[in-house]
Amino acid sequence: MDLSALGIEAGTWLIFGLAFAILLTGIPLGFATSAVAIIFAWGWFGHDALTIVTSRMYGIVTEYSLVAIPIFVLMASLLDRSSLSADLFHGMRIFAGRLRGGVAIQTVIVAFFMAAMSGIIGGETVLLGMLALPQMLKLGYAKDIAIGSVCAGGALGTMIPPSIVLIIYGMITRTSIGDLFIATITPGTLLMFSYLLYIGIRCYLRPDDGPALPEDEIEHTSRRQALGLVILPLMLIFLVLGTIYTGIASITEAASLGVAGAALILVIKGRFTLEILTRSVDQTFNTCGIIIWAGMGAIAIIGIYNLMGGGRYVASVFDGMDVAPIVIILIMMGTLFVLGTFMDWIGIAILTLPIFVPIVKSLGYDPIWFGILFSVNMQVAFMSPPLGPSAFFLKSVAPPGISLFDIYRAFIPFVCIQIAVLMLLLLYPEISLWPF
Secondary structure, three states, X not given: OXXXXXXXXXXXXXXXXXXXXXXXXXXXXXXXXXXXXXHHHHHHHOHHHHHHHHHHHHHHHOOHHHHHHHHHHHHHHHHHHHOHHHHHXXXXXXXXXXXXXXXXXXXXXXXXXXHHHHOXXXXXXXXXXXXXXXXXXXXXXXXXXXXXXXXXHHHHHHOOOOOHHHHHHHHHHOOOHHHHHHHHHHXXXXXXXXXXXXXXXXXXXXXXXXXXXXXXXXXXXXXXXXXXXXXXXHHHHHHXXXXXXXXXXXXXXXXXXXXXXXXHXXXXXXXXXXXHHHHHHHHHHHHHHHHHHHHHHHHHHHHHHHHOOXXXXXXHHHHOOOOOHHHHHHHHHHHHHHHHOOXXXXXXXXXXXXXXXXXXXXXXXXXHHHHXXXXXXXXXXXXOOOOOHHHHXXXXXXXXXXXXXXXXXXXXXXXHHHHHHHHHHHHOOHXXXXXX
């Protein structure tokens, strides 16, 4: 069958409709998109075009910037098994304990630091769901504050350097990953403080929603002991981010330093074992395998679609809209939001960014700014039903009395905060771009 006879408009609907239909069967993203790429390469151009699919896949496997991903994943795996994040949580609890809503506040702050140590999404939610959620419920915190602080804090990993989301964005769009990391510091910090402000005001107006820690529990650990618990994590953050921002090391080199630092901390604490190393490496292979396969499939299908003329077709559709450029950006944000309700962020990034970013550049906008918008949008998607991975991560470790309905209801004010910050970044790009 000659699929080219359909024309690019019908071909657009068919290629992505077929991909989504295959995804609904439960087949992994990488395999679904690879299959569709092969079908359309053969049906649109003939069997000689199949080499294009393999060359596109080979291209992503040999992409140097991808090297940072397995290294950061390995660092996160080592930290997860070193109990360093638990030490950070328990140390911060002493400093925030006397505040109303103090445990929720320090949960968000710890999540911020955890994101800065690993850049991995989801792990923070699971760990804080095990550490912080039971404690807040035991202290009598309102369910929505306890759940929301854990999941909103965990979602910060989408934009706090060394965010894997921003690394993938930089790789796909050929944008400086270092510049993306610098640009996201202010928006990421703004989002964190917005969460803290909401929790603080809520617990000030309604003290029963976030009671302080009992005095005997605060006095059980001295401030000097608490400082000893947080000093090593803070040093690791400086090692990774400080070397990037000062220009001492590249992203990949900083990631390697992070792995070395995490391993050294394990040795210092007497927790380094061959079993921990083996399990961490195994987790790294599994996680990166998912990312690489998804990337290969999506790059292949986008490559074939662009050869079909899809990029020009989409650009012509946007150019044909008699609207202000910011409206086109809003349409893109809306598209990303809708896709985020039922697709993984990796698939969304690789399917949409090769089409969206050239249009963003043609409209005169900075791709670094759009990258920050993308990362915030993915954070919204991380907490949006029906997929909402954050809800399922937390549900897997939550106490029996916590239902999915409780979790999604707790998300509402925090998702509203995320959308408000997204709109603020849309209206005032200088919030992201002021360092440049």
